[in-house]
Amino acid sequence: MEIDPFIFRLSIFILSIFIGYYVVWSVTPSLHTPLMSVTNAISSVIIVGAIIAGLAGNSESIFNISSIFGFLAIFLAAINIFGGFLVTQRMLAMYKKKKKDK
């Protein structure tokens, strides 16, 4: 009997939860705010689904209801991707070590 591909996806999912668990525990507490903004940015990879939805319309009707929702989702996810990564970068650039001149 063949294994349903769903099982493989589920395996990826469960293993990723464990990876996430260990990786996040190793994040230093002083970087918890950048952690939130960067997880925010990467969860916007949902834009992949939005692009598929947006391009689903055929050439005669680019704007059917389904693709309009796709376009809106692209718009929202794009705000998050650019905003999330850039604000994270801005924050991380501020973390400086003590100057060793003493």
Add this chain to the structure above:
Amino acid sequence: MISANLSAIFYLVSGVLFILALRGLSSPETSRQGNFFGIIGMVIAITVTFLSLGNFSSGFVFVLIFLLIGGLIGAFIAYKIPMTAMPELVAGFHSLVGLAAVFVAISAFLNPEAFNLGFPGNIKLLSLIEMSIGAAVGAITFSGSIIAFLKLQGIMSGSPITFKGQHPLNALILISIIVITYFLCSTQSSNLFWILLIISFLIGFLLIIPIGGADMPVVISMLNSYSGWAAAGIGFTLENSALIITGALVGSSGAILSYIMCKGMNRSFFNVILGGFGATEQSSSSKNSEQRPVKSGNADDAAFLMKNASSVIIVPGYGMAVAQAQHALREMVDTLKKNDIKVSYAIHPVAGRMPGHMNVLLAEANVPYDEVFELEEINNDFANADVAFVIGANDVTNPVAKTDPQSPIYGMPILDVEKCKSVLFVKRSLSPGYAGIDNDLFYKENTLMLFADAKKMTEEITKNL
């Protein structure tokens, strides 16, 4: 157009890059590189999606236009936002992820052929279940984050909103979400899909309104987690490993942060979620304390105390963020250091309105991160320090958490400020903190209260040093 197998491999690569992005945050030195990995991962995921669709028709132009407009808005916000507004920003961004997940789910429900999920009215059962979960969690994330945003922004009152029958109502709605999902899957009715979305929006709203301002660190972390699970749900629907991996990462990240925040308050997750903290205790404790004597001083006294100290520990809290006092504080510390006084910062896990809030503000004010310490790292040093300078914090220093089992904050880990030789408390008034209880520290003999705006007081002390 590239093959499905090849694109799946590229999605896996971007998933791995996202893991590395989080991994980089284990230290500030590697964090910038980590963020870069994240960006590369995103670029790969988006490019591969375009290539795998191979559809560069007129629709493609619109995709780019929406991508660009959204990107410009996002970039603009990212550069303009003040660091003190970070909690609001993150809450706002969570709501966008949630709504995007809802829109993708709607789109997949209306046009399942585009996603290879079957046909309208005959969507593959498993896909429909995944889609419903993604949509419902996305909707909860959206409305919940909106409420969190409004509360943080001060548009909505930060105090808990409770009403009779709240918990049974919430329980009822949650059960009906499950029931509706079941019937949706068996009947494929689009009406049920819309109802599912509406009540999910509603429950997100109802879940967050009873939670008060100072519990926001837990709420934001929790919503962070939800946005991840929503993304994972959609990832299963789209059979996309980048989305599944990311969803799982973000989901567990948010869950861990909520756990850390709850532990920082010694409260269970459910206690926070059920809300209404502190509302009942207020009356009993504040009455008898009005008459107790308090020593209050001015900037001159504070400057004198600090000038004669050899080590000072700064304890910042949410009040510092409200007063935007971080830069003034750094200037004061610079002056202290010139006088050869050792200065360090002590951060309580739940200081501020989101995890790591204080650290970002201090970093913004150019405070080197190796002078900033977490509770466990620094708590023993208070006994040897001459002065503790508490600016905008309250409950997290209250010794009652150790001594009074009746107190609502009993058992909460606190910063041992009381062990310092002298304590300077910058506060606007004697009013109790969020937990609604009086702070014994105010009345101790070695405590000097500095009643003023945090920023003004800090500036004045600097002048007097």
